[in-house]
Amino acid sequence: MPTYTPPLRDMQFVMHEVLKVTDEYKSIPRYADIDAETINAVLEQGGKFAAEVIFPLNITGDEEGCRLDPKTHEVTTPKGFKEAYHQCVQAGWPALSCDPDYGGQGLPLVVSQAFNEMMNSANQAWTMYPGLTAGAYAALRVHGTPEQKRMYVPKLASGEWTGTMCLTESHCGTDLGLLRTKAEPQGDGSYKLTGSKIFISAGEHDLTANIVHLVLARLPDAPKGSKGISLFAVPKFRVNQDGSLGARNPIFCTGLEHKMGIHGNATAQLTLDGAVGTLVGEPNKGLMAMFVMMNAARVGVGMQSLGLTEVAYQNALAYAKDRVQMRSLSGTKAKDKPADPIIVHPDVRRMLLTAKAYAEGGRALAQFCALLIDRELNHPDEKVRKDAAELVALLTPIVKAFITDNGWISTSACMQVFGGHGYIKEWGMEQFVRDARINMIYEGTNGIQSLDLLGRKILGDNGAALKRFGKMVAQLVEEEGVNEKMAEFINPIAYLGEQMTKFTTEIGFKGFQNPDEVGAASVDYLRVAGHLVFGYFWARMAQVALREIAAGNTDPFYQGKLQTARFYFAKLFPETATLMRTARAGSKVLMDTDLALA
Incomplete structure (x- = not known):
């Protein structure tokens, strides 16, 4: 059976020693009084909830799955899920970073981001129920009407109700411009929606009394394509003016997907048969409102894979220390045993360190993004808010794609550490791999x-956001460029930072002549950008560790951090050279292949 220990020490290192979040918050009035002790205390209790309440439900939830009653259209979640959810709501965890005006606790997003990582390590399928609700809360808080905010937002903030986002239809997938769900105005400010949606995570369940669906649909006179999409709030049960629940709305679960992983989460097929909803935001501008939720979900999916990377690493490390097999190539290490623990073997260490480096690099990036969002939403200086928003937009596809790609690499490597036991269910590793694989597909x-990063976020604004991040890299290089002890960390990011401008310009010029060039290079490009970002944070973490060691701190944590940083730069970061070469190979070798693909 797998185990999980919340990585509180590393979280505290990133927040307090690398990012110095409480110093940052002194310039944000809403968070000026937040101190490290408060953050640590909250996360310690959050870690206990994750490890003691929902982690024990992970394997059983995977085995049991969700059950649909086709007669009533009701879904039953696995045993223990409902009770754990009620305990979560009673403890106030969903409201952690929500606005106090809506009943939230008003803590910085950095805190809830760390809490979400622990929850995803413990049980991704369960965590998706409150996770999607947070996105619905954010979308309605920004774009909802006063009535919608009054009716829905406090219930979503508390977790008393949950939320979903209903985008996809069977014929259109990511191309939302093709969606067909219709919304007919009723003359009283409401609309009746007719159509069907698929792949709706947490689309039906028994955890709460009501579910607020955010549904994309077309008005009768809507333009074709994505410019003709509107967003609607469609509750499972209609809500009376006094807040009580009214009649059942005809939005029904007509099927559950049989999936490779996350069996404990209900991935629903929903049919709307004249379901009553209200317009969110402006007509035909639904994607603008939905993007608030979609971007939150993209960061959330990155956190799912970060959580899985961490828990898979912990279990693989424990197994490698315990499992004895063969002798070390450099001579016997455990003379009192018939064989050495497999952790003495170089390739086992390579797999373990890969997962550790990707987990800790991802944690630093995720916490930095949360800090940026706290700035964007709450800083009194408009320029600071604007700069933070642009940097978050740049980093969001990297959080989603790079961390989930790395999660797949890491969970697969950790399963490999177990050898034949890795794909035996009782060890739990194969579930981590199955759950991780879906995150590379979810939310785009x-x-x-990759196309979003290269085409829209970088080439679309002539590299302005990338240059902003480049300035951060350049500042660190200038700060530590003459420090010999930092050379092994600084030189690689300095070199790549210089190359990125030429690399980006070259692809942009080719893309101007042939747009397929952007599509051909984009996936490789995102991984290069991801390594630049991870490299920057690994250099900063190494910087802090070296300073602590120089000051006489004997905590082995800092030596361990340096060793992981050295591994990352020696064994993972050099992938960028190959990726830039394959990105430059161009589109011809992909597109001039009609005979190969005949």
Whole structure:
């Protein structure tokens, strides 16, 4: 059976020693009084909830799955899920970073981001129920009407109700411009929606009394394509003016997907048969409102794979220390045993360190993004808010795609550490791999994220956002460029940072002549950008560790951090050279292949 220990020490290192979040918050009035002790205390309790309440439900939830009653259209979640959810709501965890005006606790997003990582390590399928609700809360808080905010937002903030986002239809997938769900105005400010949606995570369940669906649909006079999409709030049960639940709305679950992983989450097929909803935001501008939720979900999916990477690493490390097999190539290490623990073997260490480096690099990036969002939403200086928003937009596809790609690599490597036991169910590793694989597809495939990064976020604004991140890299290089002890960390990012401008310009020029060039290079490009970002944070973490060691701190944590940083730069970061070469190979070798693909 797998185990899980919340990585509180590393979270505290990133928040307090690398990012110095409480110093940052002194310039944000809403968070000026937040101190490290409060953050640590909250996360310690959150870690206990994750490890003691929902982690024990992970394997059983996977085995049992969700059950649909075709007569009533009701879905039953696995045993223990409902009770754990009620315990979560009673403890106030969904409201952690929600606005106090809507009943939230008003803590910084950095805190809830760390909590979400632990929850995803413990049980991704369960965590998706409150996770999607947070996105619905964010979308309605920004774009909802006063009535919608009054009716829905406090219930979503508390977790008393859950939320979903209903985008996809069977014929259109990511191409939302093709969706067919219709919304007919009723003359009283409401609309009746007719159509069907698929792949709706947490689309039906028994955890809460009501579910607020955010549904994309077309008005009768809507333009074709994505410019003719509107967004509607469609509750499972209609809500009376006094807040009580009214009649059942005809939005029904007509099927559950039989999936490779996350069996404990209900991935629903929903049919709307004249379901009553209200317009969110402006007519035909639904994607603008939905993108608030979609971007939150993309960061959330990155956190799912980060959580899985961490828990898979912990279990693989424990197994490698315990499992004895063969002798070390450099001589016997455990003379009192018939064989050495497999952790003495170089390739086992390579797999373990890969997962550790990707987990800790991803954690630093995720916490930095949460800090940026806290700035974007709450800083009193408009320029600071604007700069933070642009940097978050740049980093969001990297969080989603790079961290989930790395999660797949890492969970697969950790399963490999177990050898034949890795794909035996009782060890739990094969579930981590199955659950991780879906995250590369969710919320826009990683190929779509790569096109978004290169085509829209970088080439679309002539590299302005990338230059902003480049300045951060350059500042660190200038700060530590003459420090010999930092050379092994600084030189690689300095070199790649210089190359990125030429690399990006070259692809952009080729793309101007032939747009397929952007599509051909984008996936490789995103991984290069991801390594630049991870490299920057690994250099910063190494910087802190070296300073602590120089000051006489003997905590082995810092030596371990340096060793992981050295591994990352020696064994993972050099992938960028190959990726830039394959990105430059161009589109011809892909597109001039009609005979090969005949």
